[in-house]
Amino acid sequence: MALFSPDTDIFCERDALREDYQPEEIVGRDQELQQYVSALQPVINGDQPANIFLYGKAGVGKTACTRYLLHELKDDAAEFNVDLTTIRTNCEDLSTSYQVAIQLINDLRDPEDHLQPTGYPRRQVNQWLWEELDGIGGTIIIVFDEVDHIEDDSILYQIPRARANGNLEHSKVGIIGISNDFKFRETLSSKVQSSLCEKELQFPAYNANELRDILRQRADIAFYDSVVPHEVIAKCAAFGAKDAGDARQSLDLLMEAGDVAVERDADQVTVKHVDEARELLERSRIVDGVAGLTQQGHLVLYALVMLHEEGETPTRARAIQDRYEIVCDRAAVEPLVPRRMRDHLGELSMLGIATREERNKGESGGRYYEYSLDTNPDLLLEALDETVDMVGVTDAIQKRLDHDI
Ligand SMILES: Nc1ncnc2c1ncn2[C@@H]1O[C@H](COP(=O)(O)OP(=O)(O)O)[C@@H](O)[C@H]1O
Ligand SMILES: [Mg+2]
CATH class of the missing domain: 1.10.10.10 (Winged helix-like DNA-binding domain superfamily/Winged helix DNA-binding domain)
Known part of the structure; x- marks a missing residue:
């Protein structure tokens, strides 16, 4: 008998519950998406894009909605003959504007021309960045996800001003800054605030109904038919809504409950599995936290x-x-x-x-x-x-x- 064999009764695509899975449809964010679309409208008109600051707690769909909309925007831009490039940078592991600039340059360059992480004069790095960006032409949207990890804000100031300062001629660049931390806005110098936060969007926490819709959509992809009854979805949603209105947390709980069901050799996920999953997640959160x-x-x-x-x-x-x-x-x-x-x-x-x-x-x-x-x-x-x-x-x-x- 094989030691490893696929267990196919519960999950048909477990990865659909992972954080990096991009849903094809966004549920329950109509109003926010509408605001987001109008903030991006200048792009389709071929005008200078507005800089956008998007904030909201963890797991409220900031990254997912941004990815979704930029994808749609690229399709529509192609249809209306707008030359659009989008760049997404997660700043989680970047702490300075210098590192961000190097990362952007490397994203735009062929691998053989990549820069080392350190050792260049700052002016030179900026010069290279302008060359890369101007070489693209058209409209460029740069997303800085988790932007609050950048400790100095000079790049958030310089990119919006690059055209006015004569550093860019052919490209129009807009920034979307995303943060879990609204207080981050106050830590920015006032000149950065006024340029980065031209359009401000706030995503509120999800309530239990919204979480139910998100979970149902994802469960239909991740699990086989009728493996996840309504009360399981409701329980995971209630848990997420009570805690922080965080979709990620609810999705993690549903995945863990599925794992428990697999382990128990069950043919359905039950409310009891959700309880067990909660305990397991709580335990590992505490053990990791204390360790x-x-x-x-x-x-x-x-x-x-x-x-x-x-x-x-x-x-x-x-x-x-x-x-x-x-x-x-x-x-x-x-x-x-x-x-x-x-x-x-x-x-x-x-x-x-x-x-x-x-x-x-x-x-x-x-x-x-x-x-x-x-x-x-x-x-x-x-x-x-x-x-x-x-x-x-x-x-x-x-x-x-x-x-x-
Ligand atoms: N409105 C939504 N519709 C579908 N899935 C969503 C929605 N909001 C969040 N999600 C899912 O929840 C998880 C967390 O969302 P994410 O966008 O990463 O949150 P944030 O960036 O705000 O921390 C992801 O798996 C994402 O796909
Ligand atoms: Mg995110």
Whole structure:
């Protein structure tokens, strides 16, 4: 018997649930697409394209809609004899305008003429970029996806001005900047803001109905007929809507639920499989999150778990500091000063392990934060097992550990 054999009862195209799969149709974004289309209208008129800034939380379809529309735009441009080139750059691994320029040049050049990542004077790199862009001619749209990863904004300033500054003669270039982080807009210098954000588009989070439509569309491609009943779609959608209105999260959950069904040798995906899948995803999120923390991060987290088990949360950083110092003492580790300890609390809330809420002091004014745990403590204690061994347990922690067995 073969050790590996295709399991064909559940998935017919599992890859359709992956993030990099591009759906042929976009569902439930009619209004946003309409705004996007009108922002791109100058392209079809053969005019200078507007620069567009698109923002919205993770998983709300920014990348998918942009890819979809640019594809349509290219088709229509060909029909109306508009000379259009589109370039998409993901800035996730790029942190400076210099790196972005090199990447753009290499995208446009033949492999044998590619530049090295470093070692050229900045002016020279810019010069090469203008030569490449001007050599194309016509209209060029450059998409900077995850643009907030670029720390200096000079390229976002220079490209829109290139024509006015005499650097481009034959090409009209427009930029589409995409960001998960609306605050990024405020970090831009005002001259970049006014040029990059000529047209601003915002994509809101998805509600459960919209997520259901997206999931259904994708499930029909990924799974065999009648493998995914309505209630499974509804459950994955409800989960995504409750958390962040994030389509990616819901699609991941559906894929994992499918994997569970395959593993169980089932002939349908069930609601129970979705529950199991959620637990698996939650577990790996926590295990990965905790594994990525430093030892100090582990000690801060353990102090917070202790307070949670004692019913002392939400609580202020000061109370956590007191407990954390005891924990450090037990671990024979030098404690951090409160400021640094608070940085770790901030990191925990960024990871979604803890939550941080701002409170007002009332009459006397002033604000402070309260922290609580936002994660299943059993999973955390499992992920923290080395710290628990090193520090030892309190009564409340022992009680939970006993309960678990
Ligand atoms: N309106 C939609 N219709 C179909 N699929 C969608 C839609 N919105 C998002 N998706 C899918 O959800 C996933 C996440 O969307 P993506 O565009 O990558 O989000 P963002 O770029 O906003 O983080 C992708 O697999 C994408 O194809
Ligand atoms: Mg994206």
